Amino acid sequence: MARTATRQRVVVSTIGAWFFGFLIFFPILWMVLASFKTELEAFAIPPSFLFFHWTAENYATVQERSDYVLHAMNSIIIAGGSTLIALLIAIPAAWSMAFSPTKRTKDILLWMLSTKMMPPVGVLVPIYLIYKSFGLLDSRIGLVFILCLGNLPIVIWMLFTYFKEIPRDILEAARMDGATIGRELIYVLTPMAIPGLASTMLLNLILAWNEAFWTLNLSTSNAAPLTTFIASYSSPEGLFWAKLSAASTLAIAPILVLGWFSQKQLVRGLTFGAVK
16 A cells, blocks of 8 residues: 555656646747747737747748847857856855854855845946946956856855865865865865856856846947847837747757756756765
8 A cells, every 4th residue: 555655646746747847848838839930820819839830930030130149159258257257256265164164254145145135227327337437338348247246146155055065074184185275175175066066157157148137238239148139129119929939049049958968967966965
């Protein structure tokens, strides 16, 4: 009886997991299907799910109207650059807070986290004026800098919680062998923290890739990433759902492929500790 109940529970849990997974993925699936419809079919009520006239005209129109490659390269450089700089700053910061804490460490961590609670629009005007004064508007460097600062608290918090699980005895043994702080970070801490570093890097990359507020307000054409590329298909004349869906599908495709191939590493880094 217990064995039968266990099998039933597994079946129910599996069905529930697939249901909620499909429910979460359904908007993306609908967007992909809408990208292959005509504008009339995209607006049709009741909507058609699979039985409609499939066409790739929207993708051709999007490519003719916008330079997808330029926007994609901007997204890669901005998201990758902000992630790399954030890691270079966060690794030593998280190390110092995890292994050399002071009585102010918790206050600093809470203060950093509290900055994520502030609406970005609250600092838009001063940031815009600063960027205008230094000539950073519509520049990749400017977007890399602002996205790095915006995601830095999350990166430090993730690495801090991961470093806390590394036994101090291992680091003390390395110090007894004559390892300096730099060698300890590079040769001892970093190899042990690879799963945590990988998951943190992937999460920060996704957050930077999908950031829309700062990219829409601080860029126009030269440094515009894929978020601006998507927004360009919303005009005062109305929303062109089919073309907007095609542009959105092209924008999420690279990060979706990356997430699919790195999901095991991401889950491993978020669920397991440093030493198993």
